[in-house]
Amino acid sequence: MKSAYDVVVVGGGNAALCAALSARERGASVLVAESAPRDFRGGNSRHTRNLRCMHDQPTPYLLETYREDEFFDDLRRVSGAGIDEPLARRAIRESATCGAWMGVRGVRFQASLRGTLHLGRTNLFFLGGGKALLNAYYARAEHLGVDVAYDAEVVGLDIEAGACRSLQVRVGGAVTTVAASAVVVASGGFEANLDWLREVWGDAVDGFVIRGTPYNTGTVLRMLLDAGVEPVGDPAACHAVAVDARAPKLDGGIVTRLDCIPLGIVVNKKGQRFGDEGEDLWPKRYAEWGSLVARQPDQTAFVVIDAKVAGAFMPSVYPPIVAGSVAELAQQLQLPVETLQATVAAFNAAVQPGRVNHAELDDCRTAGLTPEKSHWAQRIDAPPYCAYPLRPGITFTYLGVRVDVQARVVMGNGQVAPNLFAAGEVMAGNILRRGYLAGFGMTIGTVFGRIAGRGAAAHARG
Numbered sequence: 001m002k003s004a005y006d007v008v009v010v011g012g013g014n015a016a017l018c019a020a021l022s023a024r025e026r027g028a029s030v031l032v033a034e035s036a037p038r039d040f041r042g043g044n045s046r047h048t049r050n051l052r053c054m055h056d057q058p059t060p061y062l063l064e065t066y067r068e069d070e071f072f073d074d075l076r077r078v079s080g081a082g083i084d085e086p087l088a089r090r091a092i093r094e095s096a097t098c099g100a101w102m103g104v105r106g107v108r109f110q111a112s113l114r115g116t117l118h119l120g121r122t123n124l125f126f127l128g129g130g131k132a133l134l135n136a137y138y139a140r141a142e143h144l145g146v147d148v149a150y151d152a153e154v155v156g157l158d159i160e161a162g163a164c165r166s167l168q169v170r171v172g173g174a175v176t177t178v179a180a181s182a183v184v185v186a187s188g189g190f191e192a193n194l195d196w197l198r199e200v201w202g203d204a205v206d207g208f209v210i211r212g213t214p215y216n217t218g219t220v221l222r223m224l225l226d227a228g229v230e231p232v233g234d235p236a237a238c239h240a241v242a243v244d245a246r247a248p249k250l251d252g253g254i255v256t257r258l259d260c261i262p263l264g265i266v267v268n269k270k271g272q273r274f275g276d277e278g279e280d281l282w283p284k285r286y287a288e289w290g291s292l293v294a295r296q297p298d299q300t301a302f303v304v305i306d307a308k309v310a311g312a313f314m315p316s317v318y319p320p321i322v323a324g325s326v327a328e329l330a331q332q333l334q335l336p337v338e339t340l341q342a343t344v345a346a347f348n349a350a351v352q353p354g355r356v357n358h359a360e361l362d363d364c365r366t367a368g369l370t371p372e373k374s375h376w377a378q379r380i381d382a383p384p385y386c387a388y389p390l391r392p393g394i395t396f397t398y399l400g401v402r403v404d405v406q407a408r409v410v411m412g413n414g415q416v417a418p419n420l421f422a423a424g425e426v427m428a429g430n431i432l433r434r435g436y437l438a439g440f441g442m443t444i445g446t447v448f449g450r451i452a453g454r455g456a457a458a459h460a461r462g
């Protein structure tokens with residue numbers, strides 16, 4: 001780490017590396033300050049599998065077409081009103097060029113697999129996942145002469161009149177000041193900061209699982225907000241899915257997610273159902289189940305399926321709990337036996353005749369239940385019976401900083417910071433206020449990482 005750079009990039013995930021490569025390719029000297037050690041570099045990006053891309057014709061890895069208007073409609077449907085439309089449209093249009101840009105920098109792709117939420121038309125899948133993508137970017141960064149500091153947490157930003165001239169970086173207990181002509185903040189959300197989450201969720205946080213990196217503590221986000229940068233997004237909102245309750249508290253990644261909820265029923269600790277497991281196609285509903293489970297006693301629930309649906313979903317990394325009868329299953333799960341039996345019996349009695357089709361909103365539903373199951377309702381009557389324990393798994397938080405279309409940070413008084421840029425999750429709230437579009441996190445990071453890197457280099461080099 002030298003004492004001064006044209007561009008300092010805060011963070012070491014996808015948005016950071018896209019910014020670092022873009023700035024370096026324009027001739028800037030670049031430092032990447034990554035708070036994780038080398039083996040754990042890459043933030044939440046290393047857990048990813050794909051990014052969402054618009055395309056006007058099929059490609060070797062993307063089926064059919066996915067045009068700007070359809071992409072924008074999908075975004076508006078999940079995110080509701082209040083998003084920054086010019087910024088959103090820029091993300092969508094520039095997503096069309098991401099695949100080629102990534103390919104030149106060593107990323108390889110693969111066709112989407114079965115059980116990956118039917119995303120083969122809209123999402124480009126990385127061969128080897130996010131870890132391979134980041135390895136390719138880091139290799140290229142090192143090859144181009146980007147300095148990468150690991151175990152390097154940014155603990156201070158010197159912001160005056162909207163400009164950031166230097167940063168304090170803590171490496172191995174010592175804090176060093178590094179001067180920068182331009183700064184790109186790509187430090188993710190604050191989802192790994194349990195104290196900050198507790199401000200919103202209270203003690204329920206003790207039952208949460210954080211799916212990604214422990215290093216996304218929101219330190220830099222907090223510093224920016226304290227320095228007067230305009231916040232965007234709901235401070236209380238986070239993306240949460242149902243994960244296997246046996247997952248580690250932090251960093252369990254994608255393999256702990258459970259996608260069999262639409263194929264069975266979900267009960268809480270009392271053995272009672274509490275949500276419509278078949279309300280909509282799973283890609284549109286999976287992100288609701290984290291907060292549904294979070295509202296149950298002890299933030300605990302169980303998904304129950306039978307032999308009919310075995311093999312029809314991407315399994316968790318943990319084995320299911322298996323039993324020959326519903327009563328035996330209840331005992332193993334430590335649920336009230338009679339209540340679970342009654343819940344299953346009531347569900348079975350309410351299932352209407354229909355033809356099951358997991359690929360569409362089929363006509364298999366219940367009638368007369370509270371809550372109903374609207375699609376894919378099949379009797380749970382074929383042993384062995386299986387269950388997975390569930391907990392809320394927090395993916396990321398939505399609170400971020402406002403930016404303009406050039407990814408420059410906007411201060412609370414409307415002034416644009418000339419040399420301070422933000423990319424990735426830390427500014428995603430400008431275009432994603434709630435809900436989620438699978439793959440859009442990596443799109444935002446790639447598009448605005450590139451924009452921020454180019455802008456930072458241009459600012460630094462005049």
Ligand SMILES: Cc1cc2nc3c(=O)[nH]c(=O)nc-3n(C[C@H](O)[C@H](O)[C@H](O)COP(=O)(O)OP(=O)(O)OC[C@H]3O[C@@H](n4cnc5c(N)ncnc54)[C@H](O)[C@@H]3O)c2cc1C
Pocket residue numbers: 010011012013014015016033034035036041042043044045046047048049050051052152153154155186187188189211212213215216217218219220252253254394395396423424425426438439440441442443445
């Ligand atoms: C399990 C899982 C699966 C996912 N799958 C997908 C998917 O397939 N497609 C998709 O689009 N999205 C997916 N997401 C969401 C996706 O991970 C994020 O949208 C995306 O990675 C954000 O990229 P980023 O570069 O902004 O942040 P990150 O990749 O999280 O990087 C943030 C970086 O900042 C560093 N950092 C934090 N604070 C500091 C500090 N003070 N000083 C220095 N460094 C700091 C961290 O160490 C980290 O390197 C997934 C998330 C998870 C958890």
